[in-house]
Amino acid sequence: MKRLFIIFILLSIQISLHAKENHRLFLEKIHLHTNKSIFIAGEPLWFKAYCINLGNNLLSKQSNVAYIELINKDGIPVSKESVILKNGMGEGGFVTNKDLPTGNYSLNAYTHWSNSFSKELITVVPIYIFNNNTTSKPPLKNSQHEVIITPLKSNSWTALDSISNQDIKIEAQVEDLERILSLQFTIPQANEQSQSEFELILRSQRDSIHSKFRFSDGKWTKKIKINSLKGEIYSFHLLNKQGEKIAEHTLFLRKLWNTTPIEKARIVLGPRKNTKIELNYNDYSNFGDTLFLSASLRKKEPVKSRVDFINFLNFYKYFDHNANLFEPSVVQSLNRVCFSSSIALYRKILTDKHQVSNDKYIEKDNFILECKIISPDTKNALSDHEILMTKTGEYADLQSQYTNTQGKCYFRLPLQSGLHDIALQLINTDTIKYNFILKDKFNKSGVNLNKPIFNINNAENLKFVKEQWENYKVREIYNQIDFAPNKDTTIYRAQSNFFGKPKIKVVIDDYVRLDSLPEYFHELISHVRIKYNKKKSNIFVYNDDQLKQMPYEALFLFDGLVFSNPNEILSMNPRDIDRIEVVPYEYLYSDSHFYGITHIISKKKNCEIQQLPFNTERYYLPLFTKECKQINKPNILDGYPDFRTDILWQPKLVLSKNRNIELEFTSSDIIGDYELVIEGISNTGKPFVLSQDILVK
Structure with missing residues (x-):
């Protein structure tokens, strides 16, 4: 018995330690694999984001949202995209603007969780954009010398x-x-x-x-x-x-990973040659059970500026790209955010995954919408006041939050691509008008290293970009474009009522047509009482549980939107109304107490009204929308030459015991050296980098 008791105690301790381990909140950093490093203004930039947990070196399971920015030489974002991360990975892209001047740019990548602690955790990837349509001064010589990384x-x-x-x-x-x-x-x-x-x-x-x-x-x-x-x-x-x-x-001195990039033998192809390159799992089984990879094949660039996954995990996942990494102030900052025992400094547990109390939070199951309420006259923040976020549509989805001392509140939106039809409503303020300020999750200014990764004054480099520019212009003329604009106009609305299934539901077309909506309440829904006080209508609901009318006004909704004065809705033509739903009892939801609920749903289900309620702002909020999509097989007419120099981009590859990889592509008519790069990470956190030169002649 004593032995069993000791075993029980040891198991309890182990379970307790395991629970604490699961509650650790680790910081993250993102590795970006891009389709190339040197672009012509107007070309698409594709990327694959790998979010790495700095505590265990594995793909992160914390944040499910990544933010990617293209930063110009002045540190100003010129393109932005938010990406949904699934199992620590996400992909996307944007078109480089045709008006961007020639010069050095940088991609910034981060999660909100890490970005809220330190800008040192922003991943910075330098790229070069060439534009022959714009004139610019020659790039200045970088006065700062760059750190040279030397493995011994x-x-x-x-x-x-x-x-x-x-x-x-x-x-x-x-x-x-x-x-x-x-x-x-x-x-x-x-x-x-x-x-x-x-x-x-x-x-x-x-x-x-x-x-x-x-x-x-x-x-x-x-x-x-x-x-x-x-x-x-x-x-x-x-x-x-x-x-x-x-x-x-x-x-x-000692690497985290002693893995070296795999270099496969060079192959020679002719123009317009259909080719297949296979990756067999048995050849790479030492990396792990599953490898998550991305692949690019493009004209070989005369300079190598990108940081591969191996060097990222060995070095850049801990530091930024600046030369003063080891200055005392930077060391102190990095020690605070990521250098301690197992890098798990932040053990403040979010007891309720739906609650956010400050600006440091993880976007795991939801996109977090930050809102600040201020007075337009005094600019003072409105603290400790209830704010509602409602989703307009057939169903009522309501969230209630109270502003903190800075006037901020935080709402949850699903990780769905499209336009989210929402409204923010300030409750019980019928006299003073307030402003709603939504926080832009992207940084107002970014990090551009301004490193001369590409010297255009070099004869070989100038020849390369000149050929790339000419090929790009010819592709435009012959419409050999490998991307298309993508307009995501999907309206995302609520999928169910926050109060569940209503006890009372009256479908207007099921009954004889009456002249007004109040008549339907009077004749068919006896639980609802409408009282008129000067220019305001008050809605009260009879409580089935207490067998009496509730003492306070009921929550009144129209297509999901809250109305404190329902006069405009009650004056609508019943022909435009689909149904009326009623909850005839007290309902507790989050911190709110509703004395009955009345919901009127229109036939259009899109909340078409002449004027929004007081202190209400409605938004079509675009989340995770893509501005362009990839075309794997550009339209190349018979008899016309193929001027492509970007041959392949596949960001979602998986190599496992039951799944090998077969890359199929057709070479173009542009002769010269091409480079295939495949990189990623295994389920055990081991980096994988493979390259192969391909000569088209």
Whole structure:
């Protein structure tokens, strides 16, 4: 018995710990796979978003909404798209505006949950857009040097280039069975700096090493026991006596993932050649049971600027792309948001998944609509007041929230693409007009690195964009476009009543036509009493449970919208009304107490009225709408050449035991080198990157 009792206690502790683990709220960061990095203004930009849980390195199951922005050189978003994430993944795209000037742009990707904690968690992907229709000044030379990421290999010296003219040779090596990090510095003795003092700084998120030294016979070596180092990734700075940086690098000592990109053998195709490339699960079963992938095939770009999934998980998932990552202020910020034991700092549990009390929240099962109520005269926020969000239509879907001290309240909308027909209503304020301010979930300004990822003054680069531009213009002329505008005009309304099935329902066409709506209440619905007070009608409902009329007015709805004065509705022609529904008892819903409910539904079911109730704003709110859709097979007429340079984009690929992948495409008439890139992540969190060169000749 004692043994069974001990086992029971241990199981209880394990279950308790498991429950606590499930309640941890981890931060997230998004990896973007784009169809390419160099675009012609007017071309579509396609992306696949992988949302990574920073606590366990797996696809995140927390946030189901991602925000993607295209940022210009001034940090202003020029295109925006919100994406529904399913199992941590989502895809989308937008058309780059034909009026965008030539230059460096950046994609910003984030979830609201991580963005509300730190802008450092925004993923920034640099791209280049070329536009021959606009004139712009040559790009300025970037004065900030970029961090060079250098993975160190055992028993081989890796040269680290200087960023100044100090003529110092720097080499790094991991030696003695990966137990010693050796840094070797060499300077010509004739150099006037050879007798000066220098400082070496190695810094990670957990520790730092500072060493001041002078060269001896033009050499100096620093050996560090790797076991004494607490970090896996270190910034490397070499400073001269004046404090100027001579070299700056980032060193991988121990990678989270030692996986390397898979490079398949180059293949040669002729123009208009139909080809199939297969991925067999047995060849990649060591990655996991299931791999979630995306694939792009396009003209090979002369520069490689993108960060693949492996490097993202090894480095960029923790840091942004700036060179000052290891400055104390940034380190302190990152320590707050993602560097601690298992990165799970935020254990405030949302006890009710429907309740949101502040700006830090996870959009998991719903899109969260933020609203702020202010006085237009004083600009003061209206706090501790009830706000209703209603959905107009055949069914009544009502949410009730109270504003917090900042005048904010938060409502839930389903993760459905389309136009959401909603109304926000301020209750019991018939004299003072207030303004409703809906928060734009996208950032007002974004992050553009302005890194010169593509130097157009280079002859090879200029030739590449010139050919891309000419091919794009020819495709326009012959209508060989691989995308089409997408106008999502679906109206999304409520699917059921918040009060369930009404006890009383009167369908107007089932009865003899009466002259007015009040007559239907008087003749057919005895539970409802209409009392007239000056210019206002008051609706009261007889309570079936208490066998008496309830003391306060009932909730009155028309096509889902709440009316405190139903005069306009009661004066409608009964021919325009479909039915009347009544709930003849007290109804508690959230924090609201209704003394009966009366709902009138029109035949059009779209709440057509001349004037909205006081302090009511109605919106057709677009959520997750796509501005363009992909055309897999552009219209290429017989006898006309095929000018495509973007051959394939497939963002939803799955490789598993029971499912291999077969990529089928047809090469175009544009000869040259193409590159196939397939990347993604397994169910175990292991990154996958595969590339293959394809020559069309």
